[in-house]
Amino acid sequence: MNQKQIRGGAGEEIAAQHYADNGYIIIRRNFRVRGGEIDLIVENEREVVFVEVKTRDKKTSYRPRESVWGDQQSSIKYAANIFLSRSKMSAFLQPRFDVAEVWLDGDDYTVNITENAF
Numbered sequence: 001m002n003q004k005q006i007r008g009g010a011g012e013e014i015a016a017q018h019y020a021d022n023g024y025i026i027i028r029r030n031f032r033v034r035g036g037e038i039d040l041i042v043e044n045e046r047e048v049v050f051v052e053v054k055t056r057d058k059k060t061s062y063r064p065r066e067s068v069w070g071d072q073q074s075s076i077k078y079a080a081n082i083f084l085s086r087s088k089m090s091a092f093l094q095p096r097f098d099v100a101e102v103w104l105d106g107d108d109y110t111v112n113i114t115e116n117a118f
Contacts, residue, residue: 011055011102012039018100018111024049028083036079040100048093050080051100052117058105065099065114073097073118 001009016026024042031038040051052068068076080095099117103110 007055007057007104008053010104011100012053014055014102014109014111015051015053015100016040016042018113019049019051027089031079031083033079033082036075036077036082038076038079038083041083043089043093046094047096048084048089049096049098050076050083051098052076053100053102055102055104058103063101065101065117068099068117 012029016029019040019042020026024044026040026042027048028041029039031041038050039053040049042049042051052072054065054067076097080097084095096116097118099114101112101114103112
């Protein structure tokens, strides 16, 4: 594994813990289909949330969520549609797309969730 993959995995773990600490159930991690990938799928009593996790060092000068647009949004939505069609989840759960920004600073971190990001 390279440094970027290690940092990304750590960010996904931190984001998953953040959702769990806030009452969400982790349904799936790293859901992949041809043409799309979703980092985290979580749910609460009302929503199924498809989460793109972006992990950056504190010294990064732009918001990580700014890198999630266009084709990436389309591929996440595509994968979400496939996941929903294959799952036995309640049709009453509202889908939502979040971007979880994880900022790393040594052993410290900050998490910022943008709900309904796209």
